[in-house]
Amino acid sequence: MPNVSGLYAITPDTDNSEQLIEQVSAALDGGARVLQYRNKGSDTVRRLWQANILASLARSRHALFIVNDDIELAQAVKADGVHVGRDDAAIAAARAALGPAALIGASCYNDIALARAAVAAGANYVAFGAVFPSATKPQAVAAPLALFAQSIDLGVPRVAIGGITTANAGQVVAAGADAIAVIGGLFDGDGIAERAATLAALFD
Template sequence: MNCKSEDLRLYAITDRHWLNGETLYQQVEKALKGGVTFLQLREKNLDEEDFMKEARKIKALCKKYKVPLIINDNVEIAREIDADGVHVGQSDMEAGDVRDRLGPDKIIGVSARTVEQALLAQAHGADYLGVGAVFSTSTKSDAKNVSHETLKEICKAVRIPVVAIGGITRDNVKELTGCGADGIAVISAVFAQQDIESAARELKKCSEEMVKG
């Protein structure tokens, strides 16, 4: 399954930090209704069994909205539930190893912060890149910033789609115009908002404007 650039317009990454009495399923459905085009299920604290249960439910929901579901880091769970793919960081398995485990028809995303990392990920079979943090972010304390110039260089250097990630909000997304990214990846800009559906709708519009330049 190749990853199309329009699939990455609004890439949402889950976080149960802001559930406030709701279930993750309910919040993800609101985000999908608002226009999220790609979903990454990110679970740092669930045990394997609960992660699997949650992943199966979210997969069915994404299927209903015809949105690809990617599992963060966990290749085994991605394979077990037959998710659309997996996203791995630089310190995780190489894209080529992941491809061997998941097969040729799955989407593989890789995090990159430099042109060298981006080109290597592409050479190893990555379908798209997540590049950042493009702004300071509170959701990933170890994330180092990537300049907009570097984002631009990465987008020019690779043939695969690139999604910008890290501290993106509706107020700063315009600053990424002209960098060449195919979309934006967000966590709190959707899931920490009181009205998740309208936040997603507005961000998707902002992302489309950024891409058009």
């Protein structure tokens, strides 16, 4: 099973599909190894269309494609896996629906006990965050970087998320994160491919 590592790009929530495809192409060209499609919008037709295109883009660049919190959509576009919230039942449901080869990630916030429970339930990787204040989720709980040293025995990749930019990502990698999940710090503004390359190079 492929591992989650390096730059983990999470898509900005947008209805502008053309712009989204351009942005994601740039991030993948810059070195993103994982792409998560995250769209909380209600237009299921648009979400399916976007996810299909982005799954193809990711495959063409040999990157993993993960769908956020929608097992049926992940199944429909033959994604590599799905990312779910804090519920063990969601991990079990994802595994039952997507099969033994699927990558299942779980948000564990600032809670190592929750991470251990997620791994026991079958999660292939866990995410801790927000490691820095996040514009995407301003109310997110703060997750200290010390969590990465404390969770080294989990046996699965540990992803850092929340407020990560080219300016502070080095601290996160130095703390022991196996991957950094980035939204605004990657996709906001021009120069996406360059920022992706800078972030990806931290793992070389």
